[in-house]
Amino acid sequence: MAGRAGLNRRAALTAAGLLAAAVVLAPYGVMLLTALKPEAELRTTPPQLLPIDWRPQNFWTVVRDSDFRSWLQVSLVVAITSTALVVVAAVPAAYFTARHRFAGRTAFLFLVLVSQMFAPTALVVGLYREFFELGLINTYAALILVNAAFNLAFAIWILRAFFASIPREIEEAAAVDGCGPAGALWRVVLPVASPGIVTAAIFAFIAAWNEYIVALTLMTDAEMRPLTVGITSYVTAYVQHWDLLFAASVIAIVPVVVLFALIEPYLVGGLTAGSVK
Amino acid sequence: MRNYGRLLEQEALPVVIGNTAIWVAGVVGLTILISLALAQLLDGAFPGRRLVRWALIVPWAASLIMTAKLFAWIYDYYFGLLNRLLTVTGVLARPVDWLGDDRTVMGAMIAVGVFVSLPFTTYVLLAGLQTIPGEVYEAARVDGASGWRAYRTVTLPLLRPALLVAAVLNLIYVFNSFPIVWTLNDRNPGFAHDTMITYMYKIAFKSALRDVGLAAALGVVNVGLILLAVTGYLRMVRWREEPV
Numbered sequence: 001m002a003g004r005a006g007l008n009r010r011a012a013l014t015a016a017g018l019l020a021a022a023v024v025l026a027p028y029g030v031m032l033l034t035a036l037k038p039e040a041e042l043r044t045t046p047p048q049l050l051p052i053d054w055r056p057q058n059f060w061t062v063v064r065d066s067d068f069r070s071w072l073q074v075s076l077v078v079a080i081t082s083t084a085l086v087v088v089a090a091v092p093a094a095y096f097t098a099r100h101r102f103a104g105r106t107a108f109l110f111l112v113l114v115s116q117m118f119a120p121t122a123l124v125v126g127l128y129r130e131f132f133e134l135g136l137i138n139t140y141a142a143l144i145l146v147n148a149a150f151n152l153a154f155a156i157w158i159l160r161a162f163f164a165s166i167p168r169e170i171e172e173a174a175a176v177d178g179c180g181p182a183g184a185l186w187r188v189v190l191p192v193a194s195p196g197i198v199t200a201a202i203f204a205f206i207a208a209w210n211e212y213i214v215a216l217t218l219m220t221d222a223e224m225r226p227l228t229v230g231i232t233s234y235v236t237a238y239v240q241h242w243d244l245l246f247a248a249s250v251i252a253i254v255p256v257v258v259l260f261a262l263i264e265p266y267l268v269g270g271l272t273a274g275s276v277k
Numbered sequence: 278m279r280n281y282g283r284l285l286e287q288e289a290l291p292v293v294i295g296n297t298a299i300w301v302a303g304v305v306g307l308t309i310l311i312s313l314a315l316a317q318l319l320d321g322a323f324p325g326r327r328l329v330r331w332a333l334i335v336p337w338a339a340s341l342i343m344t345a346k347l348f349a350w351i352y353d354y355y356f357g358l359l360n361r362l363l364t365v366t367g368v369l370a371r372p373v374d375w376l377g378d379d380r381t382v383m384g385a386m387i388a389v390g391v392f393v394s395l396p397f398t399t400y401v402l403l404a405g406l407q408t409i410p411g412e413v414y415e416a417a418r419v420d421g422a423s424g425w426r427a428y429r430t431v432t433l434p435l436l437r438p439a440l441l442v443a444a445v446l447n448l449i450y451v452f453n454s455f456p457i458v459w460t461l462n463d464r465n466p467g468f469a470h471d472t473m474i475t476y477m478y479k480i481a482f483k484s485a486l487r488d489v490g491l492a493a494a495l496g497v498v499n500v501g502l503i504l505l506a507v508t509g510y511l512r513m514v515r516w517r518e519e520p521v
Contacts, residue, residue, distance in 0.1 A: 013323035020315060021325075021332035027392075028335055030358055031347050047356045121453040121474050122499040125481045125492045210340035213455045217482065228342050235346070242350055249343040253335075260338040261331055267400050 035246035058247040071230030079208040082147035086155045086204040094159035112153045120214050128217050138221040146214050151204040162196025199266045227252050280494035289468035297472040304390035304451045316402035337396035345460035348389045386461045398443045405439020
């Protein structure tokens with residue numbers, strides 16, 4: 001009897017799980033199906049879920065669009081460069097705070113935590129003024145700096161937890177084998193911490209890739225818009241290319257979902273490290 | 278300083294503050310309730326759990342502006358599938374102009390806010406659930422507590438730290454959220470459905486005012502509000518340095 005009750009419970013859980021997955025994915029299914037419709041089918045009443053005339057060519061139209069290509073280039077340059085900056089700055093900072101006690105350590109970690117909580121949104125007007133004075137509106141440098149600055153805190157926070165979980169004995173053993181502190185960090189600690197570094201890097205990349213408001217504010221020049229801002233010009237008061245908007249969105253979303261799925265096993269622990277105790 | 282004085286003279290300010298309160302309370306409250314159920318579900322073992330976890334990642338990974346545009350399309354009065362779904366199933370007698378009707382626009386925006394906040398919140402609560410050792414439940418069962426009672430008396434108290442983290446981080450993220458309100462409230466003139474953040478942005482860059490000084494004053498007020506929330510958060514979780 002207990003076996004049957006367990007079986008029923010599993011069936012109920014599976015059904016509930018599949019229902020939840022369907023609800024979460026349904027809107028993105030609409031996105032994909034709309035991206036596959038010809039323009040004329042966007043305005044049928046009553047609206048249909050499935051395209052009558054399937055148009056995978058919409059994706060080809062988007063990829064060949066020179067505007068789309070320039071948005072993609074801006075997004076890639078900004079996301080990759082700011083992620084590299086974040087990793088280069090966060091690894092030593094996180095390692096040092098995980099391994100050493102120093103005056104102001106608590107204050108430093110506190111500041112990191114607080115700055116993590118300031119989404120750039122609240123500061124965007126100030127940022128605009130500052131970059132305007134500096135003459136950095138419409139430059140890669142402006143967007144890269146802002147993204148790196150805002151993602152740094154989170155990266156330090158995640159990495160610190162990873163470094164703190166690595167036993168000190170590993171470095172001591174390396175020292176016995178004749179490794180200096182720098183060598184131990186490079187050859188022993190970093191390889192062990194690499195899942196943490198990958199997690200932090202993917203987080204920084206996705207945050208920069210999806211960033212909207214700062215780009216909307218600082219990149220007023222059509223040539224310098226990243227994907228998030230650029231694609232909105234497919235649907236304005238004058239043109240209504242929902243099909244192309246969603247085709248471009250699918251292209252932007254799929255790689256990020258794959259990256260995210262890669263770090264999924266670390267999400268539960270890594271995300272809340274240091275805060276959930 | 279004059280900017281702060283002028284800020285208080287803005288007629289739209291009380292409405293915007295009210296909208297912000299409804300937006301934040303609605304999204305955070307509903308998100309946490311639904312996430313509690315989802316986290317509980319994902320904590321159990323069943324075939325296909327992996328698939329559900331991957332599905333849950335999608336709204337988290339997708340850019341907010343793209344998800345917001347997607348919902349603007351789904352909510353569309355004439356061509357949107359939501360009205361079609363609700364009229365075909367008989368839930369609604371006639372279509373609703375979700376984003377144009379003053380009575381529905383805030384609710385429609387809150388629904389999208391909840392949708393995009395669920396993944397992160399569920400993962401935080403799931404992390405909290407996984408720190409609860411199984412023996413605790415066994416002890417509760419021996420004492421005769423099971424089902425809903427065990428959940429209320431054992432799980433919820435032990436989940437408190439994770440709940441606090443989820444609540445306060447969401448409070449900050451939702452307060453700061455821009456793309457959803459910006460996109461879904463796009464058609465409506467004035468500030469009747471704006472939150473503090475979109476109001477600030479409109480003052481600075483979009484409205485007839487074009488007043489960066491006034492917007493910067495509002496920005497400082499916003500930062501102050503977030504700081505208050507952060508301080509409250511650190512007090513609640515009694516943030517302290519962990520031993521090395």
